[in-house]
Amino acid sequence: MSNKQIYWDDVQAGQELPSLPKIADRVMLVKWAGASGDFNPHHYDDTFAATQGTGGVIVHGLLKHAWLIQFVTGWMGDRGTLKRFECQYRGLDHPRTMKTMNEPDDGPTWHCIGKVVRKHMDGDAACVDLEIGVENGEKQITTPGSATVVLPKRP
Amino acid sequence: MIPEEMHQCIGMVDPPTVYEVERGAIRRYADAVGDNNPLYRDEAYAAASTYGGIIAPPGFFGWPAGTPSMGGAIGKAITAAMNAGYFRILDAGKSYEFFLPVRPGDVLVGSPKIADISEKEGKSGPMYIISFTTTFTNQNGATVANATQSFICR
Numbered sequence: 400m401s402n403k404q405i406y407w408d409d410v411q412a413g414q415e416l417p418s419l420p421k422i423a424d425r426v427m428l429v430k431w432a433g434a435s436g437d438f439n440p441h442h443y444d445d446t447f448a449a450t451q452g453t454g455g456v457i458v459h460g461l462l463k464h465a466w467l468i469q470f471v472t473g474w475m476g477d478r479g480t481l482k483r484f485e486c487q488y489r490g491l492d493h494p495r496t497m498k499t500m501n502e503p504d505d506g507p508t509w510h511c512i513g514k515v516v517r518k519h520m521d522g523d524a525a526c527v528d529l530e531i532g533v534e535n536g537e538k539q540i541t542t543p544g545s546a547t548v549v550l551p552k553r554p
Numbered sequence: 555m556i557p558e559e560m561h562q563c564i565g566m567v568d569p570p571t572v573y574e575v576e577r578g579a580i581r582r583y584a585d586a587v588g589d590n591n592p593l594y595r596d597e598a599y600a601a602a603s604t605y606g607g608i609i610a611p612p613g614f615f616g617w618p619a620g621t622p623s624m625g626g627a628i629g630k631a632i633t634a635a636m637n638a639g640y641f642r643i644l645d646a647g648k649s650y651e652f653f654l655p656v657r658p659g660d661v662l663v664g665s666p667k668i669a670d671i672s673e674k675e676g677k678s679g680p681m682y683i684i685s686f687t688t689t690f691t692n693q694n695g696a697t698v699a700n701a702t703q704s705f706i707c708r
Binding site: 421427430431433434435436437451452453459460461462464465466468469472473477478480481482483484485486487488 | 579582583585586587588589591593603604605611612613617618619642644645646647648649650651652678708
């Protein structure tokens with residue numbers, strides 16, 4: 400993932416990034432709550448979540464944002480730099496419940512997807528603009544976004 | 555029509571919050587995301603990389619991440635929305651400009667400022683959108699990133 404470097408010269412507008420599959424389950428949401436410090440019960444307490452008009456427990460927006468950052472930074476490689484990033488939580492996602500202590504029940508798999516929109520130079524910086532998003536199991540983008548990365552040029 | 559109690563919050567700035575960026579917190583954050591990038595966890599690998607040492611995933615500025623204190627301006631704006639009957643709060647989105655990597659041991663300071671409060675007609679009725687921007691500065695006085703976050707109150 401991080402060992403293979405991509406170069407600006409080799410990137411083309413319209414090119415798709417390899418998608419990153421993700422499975423949100425209840426355990427991941429609890430881990431995220433602890434790691435991020437967001438203890439809103441909307442993300443783990445069914446009784447509270449039922450009062451929020453979202454059809455139950457939902458995946459944290461910030462967790463989906465972190466998936467997208469993993470997706471972009473993994474693609475750009477160690478010598479790439481993330482300069483700009485944005486995403487919007489447009490659609491709600493419901494995590495899978497658990498079958499065992501650490502194995503989720505059957506359910507949707509999400510994918511981080513993206514493509515190159517534009518290549519341009521900003522001074523000395525070789526920039527690539529990306530259109531990105533989290534796609535749910537029904538192939539709907541629940542979390543659209545965009546990013547700009549700076550990539551190394553071939554020597 | 556945005557209630558006066560909310561309108562007054564636009565431009566308000568929270569007192570600075572200090573974030574000590576801990577190695578273990580970086581690791582737990584990357585683990586929770588499911589991101590195995592060795593730059594966040596493998597000292598030898600990171601030392602040999604262009605960064606010369608472990609860094610935090612972009613978007614992590616220390617714990618707690620992305621949850622502003624409810625005691626300040628943002629809490630005031632959200633309380634005002636609740637007082638107006640908009641008691642269901644959702645995170646709406648996030649944007650960043652990144653300037654420098656964040657490293658374990660960094661001490662970052664950020665003061666969230668309420669950039670805007672607007673009203674919008676959503677699928678489930680009217681909603682207020684509260685957005686606030688935080689500039690994170692490190693122990694050397696350098697700007698690390700600007701982060702903007704929005705909440706929907708409906």
